[in-house]
Amino acid sequence: MKAVIMQAFGGPEVLTVQDIQLPEPGPGQVLVKVKAAGVNFMDTGVRRGLGAAWELPMTLGVEGAGIVLATGPQVTEFVAGDRVAWHYVPGSYGEKVIAPVSQLVPLPDDIDFATAASLMMQGLTASNLVDKVHRIQPGDVAFVHAAAGGVGLLLTQMIKLHGGKVIGRVSQADKVDVVLAAGADYVVIGRAHNIAGQVLRLTEGQRVNVVYDGTGSEGFADSLSLLDYFGTLALYGPFMNPIPPIDIFSVPRSIKLTYPSVMHYVREREVLLEKSRQLFAWVGAGKLKTVIGKRYSLEEAGQAHRDIESRNTTGKLIIVP
Structure with a gap:
């Protein structure tokens, strides 16, 4: 599978697309096909090495939406084929990601993947x-x-x-x-x-x-x-x-x-599910609308970072693998 990898901290030029192999999902994990990933300022800070002691090489991105491909041991909440979304699963700038069930929420059929990826975080x-x-x-x-x-x-x-x-x-x-x-x-x-x-x-x-x-x-x-x-x-x-x-x-x-x-707001799973359902309900009822400013391929992740850091964009930037 392809993913956006960085081998060093720095500017947008450190982001490159490479072929990597993910492990099988472990206990409490699922393998998800990423249909859309959100671009956040948090990602630009990680790219520059700010905050935690990040280990390299790494795949950027934490937010997205997709389809469950396979489940690991002890997973009962989701099955292959389920539509899911997440606000924090590191490694989301890729075609697939291993996600802990605790971070996933069910995605209603009336919410498309791009909207979900622009909504969660x-x-x-x-x-x-x-x-x-x-x-x-x-x-x-x-x-x-x-x-x-x-x-x-x-x-x-x-x-x-x-x-x-x-x-x-x-x-x-x-x-x-x-x-x-x-x-x-x-x-x-x-x-x-x-x-x-x-x-x-x-x-x-x-x-x-x-x-x-x-x-x-x-x-x-x-x-x-x-x-x-x-x-x-x-x-x-x-x-x-x-x-x-x-x-x-x-x-x-x-x-x-x-x-x-x-x-801290969604540290309890029940709250994460409740607040996500509220967001989806508002969107479904037309009370809340997301604005997608631009879509990028994995190969264009560096440009997405340049654009968001320019502060000349409007709405949400998303990556579509």
């Missing part, structure tokens, strides 16, 4: 942000950075589903329409570090209840300044520009600052 991340991190109440005003990205578009829709109002930020004018189509009440254009004044003029000086910020240090100061008393600054994602140490006594207005992990 970012959909569960957005669900966590509007549910556990800051439970959106009717009338809450939320400011969403990078609103035209995969997480941003899902966040915008979920905030509206919970009765909140959304001010979205995009970096350029050609991204405005897709954010408005997702339900945003207002969209502002500008860089993350130079946006607070524009937002406060829009709200006539009223600060917001929550800021969802995946920009890292670039937008941190403006995000803080936009928060009302007891507002929440929810940081998410692997940051290309890490935030420097914070003087806690300089933080204004009794705010809450959090950097949540989607892994």
Whole structure:
């Protein structure tokens, strides 16, 4: 089988397609034919060697959807032919992947594989942000950075589903329409570090209840300044520009600052199944829509990384093996 392999850390050029042999699935595992894999900023961080002590060579990718080909010992939840999706199974940039049953969810017949691969990681991340991190109440005003990205578009829709109002930020004018189509009440254009004044003029000086910020240090100061008393600054994602140490006594207005992990949100299998079913139900009912920005082959994985790091894309990027 073919997979995207990297032998060294570095730029997108380290990603190459090679033939590899997977082992037979072990206890609690299944072999899955990957029909679509999601591209995430997390993948670019792993490619550069950030975070954990990654072992090389390795296959990138963690998110996807596909069909069960074979099951290992002690597997009773799935059989060959079942449609499944996952938010975290390392090695997903390949034609096949060995997946632990604990990470798989059943994929309804009315959800196609590309939609599922564009929904799992970012959909569960957005669900966590509007549910556990800051439970959106009717009338809450939320400011969403990078609103035209995969997480941003899902966040915008979920905030509206919970009765909140959304001010979205995009970096350029050609991204405005897709954010408005997702339900945003207002969209502002500008860089993350130079946006607070524009937002406060829009709200006539009223600060917001929550800021969802995946920009890292670039937008941190403006995000803080936009928060009302007891507002929440929810940081998410692997940051290309890490935030420097914070003087806690300089933080204004009794705010809450959090950097949540989607892994903690769905650490129990029952919650993973419940939240995934909710995402699929919203999609099936037309209440939640994914936007696929571009599809790539395995051979184009390096270009997918260049595109997502450029921050000039909209929606979700996926790899179709």
